[in-house]
Amino acid sequence: MALALQTFSTVKDADAALKAAGTRYLGGGTLVVRATNEGDVSLSSFVRSTEPSLSTIAVSGGKIRLGASVTMAAIARHPDLSTLSPAARAVGGPAIRNMATVGGNLFAPAPYGDFAVALLALDATVRTDDGETPIETFLAKRDDSRAIVTSVGFALPSHGGFRFLKVSRVKPKGISVLSIAAVLEQAADGTVCAARIALGCMADRPMRARAAEKALLGRKLTKDGIAPALAAVGEGTSPITDPIASAWYRTQVLPVHLGRLLLGQVAGMETKA
Amino acid sequence: MAKVPVQFTLNGAEKAEFVDSGTTLLHALRDKIGDTSPKGGCHQGTCGACSVIIDGELRLSCLTLAETCNGAAITTTSGLSQGGVLHPLQRAFLDAFATQCGFCTPGMIMAAKVLLDQTPNPSRAEVVEALSGNICRCTGYEPIIQAVLTAARSNSQRAA
Ligand SMILES: Cc1cc2nc3c(=O)[nH]c(=O)nc-3n(C[C@H](O)[C@H](O)[C@H](O)COP(=O)(O)OP(=O)(O)OC[C@H]3O[C@@H](n4cnc5c(N)ncnc54)[C@H](O)[C@@H]3O)c2cc1C
Numbered sequence A: 001m002a003l004a005l006q007t008f009s010t011v012k013d014a015d016a017a018l019k020a021a022g023t024r025y026l027g028g029g030t031l032v033v034r035a036t037n038e039g040d041v042s043l044s045s046f047v048r049s050t051e052p053s054l055s056t057i058a059v060s061g062g063k064i065r066l067g068a069s070v071t072m073a074a075i076a077r078h079p080d081l082s083t084l085s086p087a088a089r090a091v092g093g094p095a096i097r098n099m100a101t102v103g104g105n106l107f108a109p110a111p112y113g114d115f116a117v118a119l120l121a122l123d124a125t126v127r128t129d130d131g132e133t134p135i136e137t138f139l140a141k142r143d144d145s146r147a148i149v150t151s152v153g154f155a156l157p158s159h160g161g162f163r164f165l166k167v168s169r170v171k172p173k174g175i176s177v178l179s180i181a182a183v184l185e186q187a188a189d190g191t192v193c194a195a196r197i198a199l200g201c202m203a204d205r206p207m208r209a210r211a212a213e214k215a216l217l218g219r220k221l222t223k224d225g226i227a228p229a230l231a232a233v234g235e236g237t238s239p240i241t242d243p244i245a246s247a248w249y250r251t252q253v254l255p256v257h258l259g260r261l262l263l264g265q266v267a268g269m270e271t272k273a
Numbered sequence B: 001m002a003k004v005p006v007q008f009t010l011n012g013a014e015k016a017e018f019v020d021s022g023t024t025l026l027h028a029l030r031d032k033i034g035d036t037s038p039k040g041g042c043h044q045g046t047c048g049a050c051s052v053i054i055d056g057e058l059r060l061s062c063l064t065l066a067e068t069c070n071g072a073a074i075t076t077t078s079g080l081s082q083g084g085v086l087h088p089l090q091r092a093f094l095d096a097f098a099t100q101c102g103f104c105t106p107g108m109i110m111a112a113k114v115l116l117d118q119t120p121n122p123s124r125a126e127v128v129e130a131l132s133g134n135i136c137r138c139t140g141y142e143p144i145i146q147a148v149l150t151a152a153r154s155n156s157q158r159a160a
Helices: A011-017 A032-037 A072-077 A085-089 A094-099 A102-107 A114-121 A135-144 A210-216 A223-232 A247-262 B025-033 B088-095 B105-118 B124-130 B141-159
Strands: A004-008 A023-025 A045-049 A057-060 A063-067 A125-128 A131-134 A149-155 A162-168 A176-186 A192-200 B003-010 B013-020 B051-054 B057-060 B073-075
Touching: A004 A011, A011 A045, A072 A085, A072 A094, A072 A102, A085 A114, A085 A162, A094 B057, A094 B105, A102 A114, A102 A135, A102 A149, A114 A135, A114 A162, A114 A176, A114 A192, A125 A135, A131 A135, A162 A247, A176 A247, A192 A210, A210 A223, A223 A247, B003 B025, B013 B025, B051 B105, B057 B105, B088 B105, B088 B141, B105 B124, B105 B141, B124 B141
Parallel strands: A004 A045, A023 A045, B003 B073
Antiparallel strands: A057 A063, A063 A149, A125 A131, A125 A149, A162 A176, A176 A192, B003 B013, B051 B057, B051 B073
C-alpha cells in the first residue's frame, strides 16, 4: 500500500500533522519502514521534520544534548562522545548506524533499544515541544506519546564512570541477548557512593536495576563486594523470550554479565584504576 | 495516491522520476530507474543486499524512502566500473572467487567501498566490522574478506 510522506521544516508543524489518525513520525525508518515492508497496514502516512536542531549535537561544560535525529554513527565518531561510542556502536551494522536515530531508539521495543539503555543509566531527560521528561517516566509512558521528541540531554560522567556491555550471539554485530549500562561513582577508597544500572531485554523496554544499585552502595568493586548486587539484579525483571534467547536464559546469564561489567572484565572497557 | 517527484544523481548522472509517495529507494532504483544492482533480499534491513552509498554513507535502500533522497548523490555497484574496466573491488571479488551465487555481492562491494574510501589500509578486523551488516548465505565470508584486503593492497600499490 502506498504511504504518504509529509515533510515539515519545523517541529511545530510536524507535531500538528502527527495528530491525524494513521500517521507516524519517521526517524531513520529502520523500524517503521521495515514494519510497512512487512505489511503493517495501520499506517497511512509518515511525518518528518527537517528542523536543523534535530540533527545537532551540543557539548558544553560536561552537558550533552543530542538532537532526536542524530544517528548512532554520528555519536560513534564524535570526538567528545567517545564515552558513549560503545553504546552507539552496539546498534546494528554500519548501514543501520548511519540511519538509526536517538529518537527512534527511545521507542524501539526489546530486543532493540540498546542506546536507550545507556541513556537510562545516564539519567537523561527527553525533550518535546511540551517540555522535558525524565527518561524513566518517558519510557514508561512511551506507548501513549504522540509528541515528537526533539532531543535528549544528560551530563557526561567522568572518565571511566560509564560502563556499557551488550551481549549478543553473532559477533561483531548481533541482536541483544541483553545489554547493561552503568554509571558508577566511587569514593577515594574505591567504595561505590552512587550507582545507576540500566538493563536491556530484561523487560519489554529498558529498566533500572534498583535493587542491584542499592546493594552496591558502600561496597567495593571486588568479587565479594559485588556479590549482593549480583544476587539482587534479577529483582523486578520480566525478560522477553524471542528467537535470540528465552526469558529463563536471560535471567540466568544476567548476573554473570553484570559481574563482568562491574569487575572491568569486558574487552575494550576502560575503567577507573 | 498522488505521485511525487524525486531527483538525485545516480552514479554521477542526474535522475528525475515520479514515484508513489512512500516508495522505497530500492523500488525506485530497480523498478523505475532500471538499476538492478541493489538487490531486494529481506526488505527488513537485515541482509544488506540492498546497500547503496548516499552522500558518502552506507545506507539500506530497502528502508530508505526515495523522497528523502532528493538532492542526494547516490552510488550503486553498477556505477563502479569505468570505461569497461572493473573497479579494483570488483576485480578482487572475481579473482578471489568471492562470489558464489552473487546475490550479496553488490551490497558487500558497497560496504567495502565505503570502508576503503575512509580507511584505505584496513585491518582484517576492520573489514569484518565493515561487512557485519551484510549476510552471505553461501557462507563465503573468508574469500570476501580476502578480496577486500586484496583490493586495499592494490589501491595502495597504485597510489605509491
Ligand atoms: C537489521 C537491524 C538491526 C538492528 N539492530 C539493532 C541493535 O543492535 N540495537 C538496537 O538498539 N536497535 C537495533 N535495531 C532497531 C533500530 O534500528 C534502532 O532501534 C533505531 O535506533 C531506531 O531508530 P529509527 O530512527 O530508525 O526509528 P524509526 O524506524 O524511524 O522509528 C521507530 C519508532 O520511533 C518513533 N520515532 C522516531 N523518532 C521519533 C521522534 N523524534 N519523536 C517521536 N517519535 C519518534 C517512530 O514514529 C516509530 O514509532 C535494528 C534494526 C534493524 C532493521
